[in-house]
Amino acid sequence: MNKIVLKKQLSEKVFLFEIEAPLIAKSRKAGNFIIVRVGENGERVPLTIADASIERGTITIVVQKVGLSSTKLCDLNEGDYITDVVGPLGNPTHIENFGTVVCAGGGVGVAPMLPIIRALKAAGNRVLSVIAGRSKELVILENEVRQSSDELIIMTDDGSYGEKGVVTVGIEKFITQEEHVDKVFAIGPPIMMKFCCLMAQKYNIPVEVSLNTIMVDGTGMCGACRLSIGGKTKFVCIDGPEFDGSLVDWDEMFKRMGTFRDAEREEMEHYEEHLRGFAKQEELHTCETCMDVEPTTETIEELTNRDSEWRKELRAAMKPAERKAIERVAMPELDPVYRATTRTEEVNKGLTKQMAVREAHRCLDCGKPACVEGCPVNINIPSFIKNIERGQFLAAAKVLKSTSALPAVCGRVCPQEKQCESKCIHLKMNEPAVAIGYLERFAADFERESGNIALPDL
Numbered sequence: 001m002n003k004i005v006l007k008k009q010l011s012e013k014v015f016l017f018e019i020e021a022p023l024i025a026k027s028r029k030a031g032n033f034i035i036v037r038v039g040e041n042g043e044r045v046p047l048t049i050a051d052a053s054i055e056r057g058t059i060t061i062v063v064q065k066v067g068l069s070s071t072k073l074c075d076l077n078e079g080d081y082i083t084d085v086v087g088p089l090g091n092p093t094h095i096e097n098f099g100t101v102v103c104a105g106g107g108v109g110v111a112p113m114l115p116i117i118r119a120l121k122a123a124g125n126r127v128l129s130v131i132a133g134r135s136k137e138l139v140i141l142e143n144e145v146r147q148s149s150d151e152l153i154i155m156t157d158d159g160s161y162g163e164k165g166v167v168t169v170g171i172e173k174f175i176t177q178e179e180h181v182d183k184v185f186a187i188g189p190p191i192m193m194k195f196c197c198l199m200a201q202k203y204n205i206p207v208e209v210s211l212n213t214i215m216v217d218g219t220g221m222c223g224a225c226r227l228s229i230g231g232k233t234k235f236v237c238i239d240g241p242e243f244d245g246s247l248v249d250w251d252e253m254f255k256r257m258g259t260f261r262d263a264e265r266e267e268m269e270h271y272e273e274h275l276r277g278f279a280k281q282e283e284l285h286t287c288e289t290c291m292d293v294e295p296t297t298e299t300i301e302e303l304t305n306r307d308s309e310w311r312k313e314l315r316a317a318m319k320p321a322e323r324k325a326i327e328r329v330a331m332p333e334l335d336p337v338y339r340a341t342t343r344t345e346e347v348n349k350g351l352t353k354q355m356a357v358r359e360a361h362r363c364l365d366c367g368k369p370a371c372v373e374g375c376p377v378n379i380n381i382p383s384f385i386k387n388i389e390r391g392q393f394l395a396a397a398k399v400l401k402s403t404s405a406l407p408a409v410c411g412r413v414c415p416q417e418k419q420c421e422s423k424c425i426h427l428k429m430n431e432p433a434v435a436i437g438y439l440e441r442f443a444a445d446f447e448r449e450s451g452n453i454a455l456p457d458l
């Protein structure tokens with residue numbers, strides 16, 4: 001799992017993420033990409049690395065909310081973890097001193113173009129950059145591109161910033177102003193790249209594009225990314241992602257990119273519906289003021305009564321189908337590189353408050369909770385979990401301590417997958433069990449860290 005250390009919103013739907021990935025930061029080169037996954041069953045999304053810092057052990061990616069997976073990624077925040085990041089993948093950009101080059105980036109394509117601009121400049125090229133967006137708000141990384149370019153033209157479709165028009169207008173302006181342009185690089189939406197190629201071909205200038213096809217494994221095995229380049233089948237992940245733009249079969253690319261459009265739209269609608277219901281709940285229970293830091297005055301009977309008003313309200317606030325749609329939380333872990341240098345810190349870092357509350361929402365609060373039968377000390381599992389769901393973490397610890405003296409230890413070492421979690425109703429529906437052990441550890445750790453440690457109420 002890779003931690004997000006910085007998140008910045010660049011425009012309405014475009015976000016920059018700096019992610020812990022020290023090994024990738026060390027070995028990546030301009031043009032390389034990564035594949036990320038959000039959630040155990042998440043789609044694998046290829047994203048070009050926009051920047052990296054070896055000192056901080058981080059890489060930077062820029063993501064635009066366009067479909068379900070990019071939306072899930074953009075909904076993550078600083079401190080959250082991306083389930084996995086694989087890379088660096090693909091071939092790096094071929095960099096040399098070509099002479100004068102035009103680099104064109106459209107929309108979010110400016111981000112993968114930035115490292116190429118920097119590398120071309122460092123190799124001694126005269127770099128003329130064109131960056132474009134539909135409007136002023138959608139023009140990103142202007143300062144960064146300007147710093148590494150000899151000249152910069154900004155184009156917006158509506159003329160709200162820079163010059164009015166599409167990116168090819170800027171490319172042609174550079175081509176006609178210079179005595180000679182040796183190469184054009186273009187990254188952006190496929191339709192934009194196609195027209196950049198036609199423009200470069202009009203002046204007989206070699207053109208390089210970076211293709212962003214659908215990918216699955218990223219290692220040349222699945223064939224999801226295959227395309228015809230110069231009449232031959234190529235795999236974008238291992239033969240690219242950069243190709244001679246004049247050889248790309250653009251029609252085939254457009255067709256393949258649209259393969260999952262309907263399925264994607266349906267999934268997106270489902271996700272948005274789910275979020276609308278969940279946001280209400282999360283807002284209610286994860287704001288700091290809702291989270292208790294004072295010991296609860298409620299009795300153990302009140303905290304464990306399934307028919308109490310607060311418990312009924314919780315059940316009514318979210319449909320079981322919505323609870324089932326939430327993905328099981330993954331335990332944040334220490335970065336493997338850091339882990340290799342320390343023997344004093346636990347590998348499992350424990351859930352954040354938001355993670356715990358979200359996971360608690362998965363519990364269906366069964367009338368006959370089989371999970372309790374699976375627990376050797378009969379912890380009232382739904383009750384402690386529902387107290388977490390309503391943000392009453394010390395109350396959850398109190399429920400745990402009414403039957404178990406050592407919940408922090410049990411949450412760490414009990415084989416929950418063979419005990420309580422093995423009886424969870426979710427398994428009968430072919431879904432992962434509620435992470436009871438993680439939640440037990442969370443409530444016990446929260447109590448310890450709050451300083452309000454109650455004696456076991458046994």
Ligand code: FES
Nearest residue numbers: 218220222223237
């Ligand atoms: S992503 Fe599977 S072959 Fe390229």
